[in-house]
Amino acid sequence: MISWRAIAVATLLATTPALLAGEIPLDARRSGYSFMGPDTRAMQDDDTSNPGMLFVLDGEALWMKKEGSGDKACADCHGDAKSSMKGVAARYPAFDKALRRPVTLDQRINLCRANHQDAPPLPFESHDILALSAFVAHQSRGAAITAGDDPQLKPFVEQGRHLFMQREGQLNLACTNCHDDNFDKRLAGSPITQGQPTGYPLYRLEWQTLGSLERRLRSCMTGVRAQAYDYGAPELVALELYLMSRAHGMPMETPAVRP
Numbered sequence: 001m002i003s004w005r006a007i008a009v010a011t012l013l014a015t016t017p018a019l020l021a022g023e024i025p026l027d028a029r030r031s032g033y034s035f036m037g038p039d040t041r042a043m044q045d046d047d048t049s050n051p052g053m054l055f056v057l058d059g060e061a062l063w064m065k066k067e068g069s070g071d072k073a074c075a076d077c078h079g080d081a082k083s084s085m086k087g088v089a090a091r092y093p094a095f096d097k098a099l100r101r102p103v104t105l106d107q108r109i110n111l112c113r114a115n116h117q118d119a120p121p122l123p124f125e126s127h128d129i130l131a132l133s134a135f136v137a138h139q140s141r142g143a144a145i146t147a148g149d150d151p152q153l154k155p156f157v158e159q160g161r162h163l164f165m166q167r168e169g170q171l172n173l174a175c176t177n178c179h180d181d182n183f184d185k186r187l188a189g190s191p192i193t194q195g196q197p198t199g200y201p202l203y204r205l206e207w208q209t210l211g212s213l214e215r216r217l218r219s220c221m222t223g224v225r226a227q228a229y230d231y232g233a234p235e236l237v238a239l240e241l242y243l244m245s246r247a248h249g250m251p252m253e254t255p256a257v258r259p
Contacts, residue, residue, distance in 0.1 A: 023246075024180055024194055031250060032193040032258055035184070040205075044257040052134060052203035052255025055127075055210045059135025062128060068119025074132075077116060081139050089137035090145045090252050093241040095152045102156050102241050105133050106212060107232065124231035130210045134201050137254035145198065145252060148245025160242025163235055169226030175239075178220075190259050196247045197240070199256020206259060213240050 033041060047053050063074045063081055078084040093102040096111070103111065109132050110121040122129035148157050164175045178187070179195035186192065200213040207215075214236050218228040229235045 023176070024183075026249075029196060029247065029250065030194055031196050031198045031253065033199070033253060033256065035191040035193045036258065040257055040259060044199075044253070050203065050255060050257060052201075052210055052257060055131045055134045055201070055203075056138045056255060058127070059131035059133070059138075062132050063135055067113065068117035070116060070118040072117045074112070077112075081136065085136045085139040087140050087143045087146075089133075089140040089254065090143045091147050091149070093147060093153075093156075093237055093244065095150050101234065102153055102237055104214070104232075104237055104240060105136060106214075107237075109133060109136070125212060125215055130201050130212065133212070134210060134255050137201065137252065140252045141254055142251050144249050145244055145247050148241060148248065153241060153245075156238050157242050157245050159235075160238035160240070160245075163239050164242055169221065169224035171224040173224045175220065195243060196250060197243045198247055198250050199253035199258075201254065202256040202258055204258050210255065213243070 033044065036044075043049050043051075060081075066073045066076075075081070089105055092105040092108065094108070095101070096103045096108075106122075106124065106129050109129060113119040113121060122132070167174045167177075175195065178192055183192050183194045197213050200216075201210050203210050204216075214231055217236055217239055218231075221228040
């Protein structure tokens with residue numbers, strides 16, 4: 001059965017003369033915020049109206065909560081997040097020396113739980129991992145994204161770039177076909193953005209909750225009728241790393257609000 005999303009994508013491409021598949025110049029890159037309507041912008045701008053801030057507040061409580069057999073809280077090691085976590089999320093995914101590969105902020109939180117709190121990992125997309133990630137990332141709001149600067153990450157950035165450009169699924173589309181070639185158009189009534197990941201985890205009105213960049217990537221894969229990678233898969237981490245490096249210098253917005 002063909003989904004409404006597949007029909008909408010096919011209709012969009014039928015009205016597009018050609019797919020250029022070219023990256024957006026650095027000076028032309030725009031946050032998804034710039035594509036939003038005034039009501040959505042107002043919701044993001046006002047912390048008392050931004051529903052993502054409820055997760056940030058829960059994350060702050062979790063930051064102070066002692067966990068695991070180690071009976072430690074994040075704050076016991078890192079202190080006041082307002083200073084210790086400032087700018088941290090802007091450089092993730094980051095290279096992990098022990099694992100010899102990049103890890104996302106969510107994965108880093110779970111590594112800290114395992115290595116320092118003797119606590120079990122929090123499930124992907126669970127309320128607590130999203131809340132902690134949102135709280136940490138919120139401390140970097142306004143900070144310039146620097147992810148991908150580490151030379152050790154170069155091959156993983158290239159892997160992510162390849163995946164971004166690679167056609168997949170029954171619709172035979174790549175990420176670049178929408179987000180480089182067709183941004184500023186509309187798909188099923190919603191604006192097509194450049195896919196700049198400046199506000200994750202973000203509150204999506206369609207979801208009625210906070211969600212990670214991995215959730216959004218998996219949704220796009222489903223939209224082109226491709227098999228989505230599992231949460232935490234190296235391919236998703238590489239895609240996230242490439243997207244963050246592609247947004248180099250843009251300010252963090254967490255928690256952003258999108259349709």
